[in-house]
Amino acid sequence: MSAPLLTINDVSVRYKLPGGGSLTAVNQVSIDVAESRVVGLVGESGCGKSTLARAVCGLEPVSGGEIHFKGAPVRKLGMRRRPEELMRIQMVFQNPYASLNPRRTVGSQIADGLRANPASTSWSVAGLLEEVELPSEVQNRFPHQFSGGQRQRIAIARAIASGPELLIGDEPIASLDASLQARVAGLMRKLALEAGASLLFISHDLAVVRIIADEVAVMNKGKIVEHGTSQQVWDDPQEAYTQRLLAAIPAVDGLGTLPGGEKI
Numbered sequence: 164m165s166a167p168l169l170t171i172n173d174v175s176v177r178y179k180l181p182g183g184g185s186l187t188a189v190n191q192v193s194i195d196v197a198e199s200r201v202v203g204l205v206g207e208s209g210c211g212k213s214t215l216a217r218a219v220c221g222l223e224p225v226s227g228g229e230i231h232f233k234g235a236p237v238r239k240l241g242m243r244r245r246p247e248e249l250m251r252i253q254m255v256f257q258n259p260y261a262s263l264n265p266r267r268t269v270g271s272q273i274a275d276g277l278r279a280n281p282a283s284t285s286w287s288v289a290g291l292l293e294e295v296e297l298p299s300e301v302q303n304r305f306p307h308q309f310s311g312g313q314r315q316r317i318a319i320a321r322a323i324a325s326g327p328e329l330l331i332g333d334e335p336i337a338s339l340d341a342s343l344q345a346r347v348a349g350l351m352r353k354l355a356l357e358a359g360a361s362l363l364f365i366s367h368d369l370a371v372v373r374i375i376a377d378e379v380a381v382m383n384k385g386k387i388v389e390h391g392t393s394q395q396v397w398d399d400p401q402e403a404y405t406q407r408l409l410a411a412i413p414a415v416d417g418l419g420t421l422p423g424g425e426k427i
C-alpha cells in the first residue's frame with residue numbers, strides 16, 4: 164500500500180497568550196488521510212479544528228510532531244510564495260469571502276485556479292460552474308451578487324479549479340440554511356472524489372458529516388478522542404464525549420435536545 168496522502172503525527176500547536184503563558188490548541192494529534200478518502204473532523208467550538216487545518220496548510224507552526232503531505236514535511240510558510248507542493252492543498256472556509264476576492268468576477272477567479280493547475284486540461288470555467296449547478300452566464304458577476312449558498316459553491320469551484328489533491332473544508336456549510344447544508348456538503352464530496360482528491364471536512368455537525376464522510380475523527384479539547392468509520396462512530400460510539408455529541412443532534416420528531424448554551 165502506498166503512504167497516506169496526509170499524515171499528521173503527534174502534532175501539537177500552542178498559542179502564546181498576551182501577558183505570558185500559552186494555550187495548547189492541538190494536543191498530540193495523530194491522524195492520516197488516505198488517497199480518495201473523505202474524513203470528517205467534528206467537535207465543539209474551540210476544540211482546535213481550525214488550528215489543526217491551518218497547521219496542515221502551513222499557516223500555523225507546530226510546536227511538536229510532524230505533518231507530511233505526499234511524503235514531504237509541511238512547514239510553516241514564510242512570506243515567500245507558497246511552495247508548489249502545498250498548492251495541492253486547497254481550503255474552503257466558513258465565510259466564502261475568505262476564499263474569494265470581492266473585487267474580481269467569479270469567472271476570473273476560477274480561471275486563476277485553472278491556470279494554477281498544471282493538469283487542468285479538461286476543466287473550463289463554464290464547466291466548473293455547471294458542476295456546482297450555476298449557469299455559465301454568472302461568470303461576469305462579482306461575489307456579492309450571489310446568495311450565501313451560491314457563493315460557497317463558487318468558492319468550492321475555485322478550489323477544485325486549481326487541482327487540489329487535498330481539499331479542506333473548514334465549516335464550509337456552517338453559514339448556510341439547514342436545507343442547503345447537506346446539499347453543499349454532498350457536492351463537495353462528489354467534486355473532490357471526481358477530481359481524484361481527498362476531502363478533510365470540518366464541522367461541528369455530526370449529522371451532516373456522517374452522510375458524506377467515510378470516516379470520522381472526533382476532537383475534544385485539542386485531542387482526537389475517537390476515530391472510526393462513519394458508521395462505527397454513529398452506530399456504536401465508544402467515548403462518552405461522542406455519545407454526548409450524538410445526543411445533542413435534534414431528533415426528527417423535533418424533541419431532540421440541544422446542549423444548553425452551546426454554539427450550534
Ligand SMILES: Nc1ncnc2c1ncn2[C@@H]1O[C@H](COP(=O)(O)OP(=O)(O)OP(=O)(O)O)[C@@H](O)[C@H]1O
Pocket residue numbers: 178179180186188206207208209210211212213214215334367
Ligand atoms: N491566534 C490565536 N491566538 C490565541 N489563541 C487562539 C488563536 N486562535 C485560536 N485560539 C484558541 O485556540 C483554541 C482552538 O481554536 P480553533 O479556532 O482551532 O477552534 P475550532 O475547533 O475551530 O472552533 P470553532 O468550531 O468555533 O471554529 C480556542 O481556545 C481558541 O480560543
Ligand SMILES: [Mg+2]
Pocket residue numbers: 212213214333334
Ligand atoms: Mg474553527
